[in-house]
Amino acid sequence: MEVMEKNNEKLQRAKERLKELKGFYWHLAAYIGVNSFISISSIIGRMSNGANFLDVLDFGTFAVWIFWGIGLFFHGMKVFSYNPIFSKEWEKRQIQKFMEKDRQEAEKFGRNGR
Incomplete structure (x- = not known):
């Protein structure tokens, strides 16, 4: 009986770990998808208004990547127990x-x- 309880406990921990890992990968996918859309839209919008390519590569274009990336980094550290x-x-x-x-x-x- 005790062995079954330990196996059940291990199974629950494994399921919880898998849930955390899936959550991180969904977070990563959203990070890449949303930030790509925002950056491409910003670059295309600014270039259509007459800005050259180097003018659109400013901090504002990539600020969301940086700040969201910090959050993603800490999420990864938690999930991977680092x-x-x-x-x-x-x-x-x-x-x-x-x-x-x-x-x-x-x-x-x-x-x-x-």
Whole structure:
């Protein structure tokens, strides 16, 4: 019975992971599709008003790519479990630091109580 519960739990985690992965790929597809449409429309619209090609390649044309791309980057980091700042090693170091501080506090109060 316990083995079936563990397998069911693993299946649920795998389904959740797949759901997150699909969500990221849909986000990526929307990012590429919508931003391509916006950029092409902007470039064609500006060029039809007499601007040359270099004039349409300004920050405004690609601002959505940049800012949405930052959000997409962080979404990808979450989905692919990449966190360089708060990694498992960082967590272990913090736990050791807190445990050492607690030990020192206990020793300090233990000596004063004698």
